[in-house]
Amino acid sequence: MKVSANIFWIIGAFLIAVATLYAFWTEWTEWAGIPAFYALGAMSWMIAWYLRSTDRKYGLGPADDEDGEIADFAGTYGTFAPWSWWPLGLGIACAIVVTGLAVGWWVFFIGAGLSIFFLYGWVYEFSKGKYAH
Structure with a gap:
């Protein structure tokens, strides 16, 4: 999950930079895209923070193990109700x-x-x- 968290940190920084550049380009007059880009950057950072905190809580996951096998992902991931309306x-x-x-x-x-x-x-x-x- 460390790699995934780092990817989302980078995506968030990129989106914040794009939002700032776009804001200056439109002279802060376009109020649909500017907040949307900032919100996307913030949401990417929220996902990165969640992945980082989950990694600290649960440790090395099967995706981060270089010697891991596909079978390591087997098992129950939660309680699901496929019959639910x-x-x-x-x-x-x-x-x-x-x-x-x-x-x-x-x-x-x-x-x-x-x-x-x-x-x-x-x-x-x-x-x-x-x-x-």
């Missing part, structure tokens, strides 16, 4: 929220309510019913 509902609700920004606030509030419902269901899907832990 909650993510689909949340995606549709988020689409309704974005549509509400263009159409009207009443659509936005309907989508926000649905988003809260589906997010709650997805978070607590393993707490009730057949698959409760």
Whole structure:
């Protein structure tokens, strides 16, 4: 993960430099691209920080071992629910929220309510019913 973290540090620095150059080029008048480039740089640095802190917490991973084999990646990476319909509902609700920004606030509030419902269901899907832990 050290290599991945270093790559994201470099990408973030590049994007910050590009954002500054672009800002001077447009004379700080274009307010869609400038914040977007700065946000991309910040997000790259957030990913780099996460990878670095994860590397410190868990140590050398299979990707960083020069003598590692493909089989070292085998195993369970988490708990997944392939039968779950909650993510689909949340995606549709988020689409309704974005549509509400263009159409009207009443659509936005309907989508926000649905988003809260589906997010709650997805978070607590393993707490009730057949698959409760």
